[in-house]
Amino acid sequence: MTRRSRLGEFPGGVLEINAYDDDPADGQPGVYLEIYHAADDAQRGTEMRYRATAIGYLRTDISGVAQFRDEGQIRKLAARLGYDFADMIVYDPKFGRPPLARLKAQATRLDADAVIVPGPEHFEGGQVPGSLVRQVDVITVTPEETYARCAVPM
Structure with a gap:
């Protein structure tokens, strides 16, 4: 196929x-x-948010048996940084769907301000994609770093 x-x-x-x-x-x-x-969400823009929204992202082939620990660390960091945690995107490469497209779409749909990942190795080539950083802040758990939208040239 x-x-x-x-x-x-x-x-x-x-x-x-x-x-x-x-x-x-x-x-x-x-x-x-x-x-x-983003317009599919009928309530988008009508509710008032008190905190910025974050979503988590990880790859099952990278996390392996530590997947639940990685998910916990993502949620813990989101809470510590004051984010409203909205969703966890778990990518399994055996399904073959492009992971970055789904992540960007979900970030747009949820009007997310940040994506939190266990580390940069969860992205293709071990690098945080610039196209994602232009859309949302990307925060890594280990090492704890923030790739801010304002720092990436358009």
Whole structure:
């Protein structure tokens, strides 16, 4: 089975199209489509938040058996820094979906101010992606560092 992915970003959302070239009985290839749009949340912008929102992110292949410990450390750091923790994005590479697209879409949908990760090794190549830092602050647990949006040139 061959899979082709195409990502498209637009203000307030991400469009992800995955085409699978398998050979089903009807002869038509499968298409999987996801659209994330910030306007889909009917309450967005109508409620008053008292604290900034953060989401967590980790990869199961990096965390391994320490996944629950890593999730706990992310939640603990979010609470210590005064964030309202909204969601944990757990990426498992065996599913093959592009992890950064889902993370960006969820950050947009939840209007997140920060993404907290156990360490930079949870991103491709061990580097925090600049495209993500342009959208949200990225905070690593170990070493405890903040990649701030204002520090990244546009």
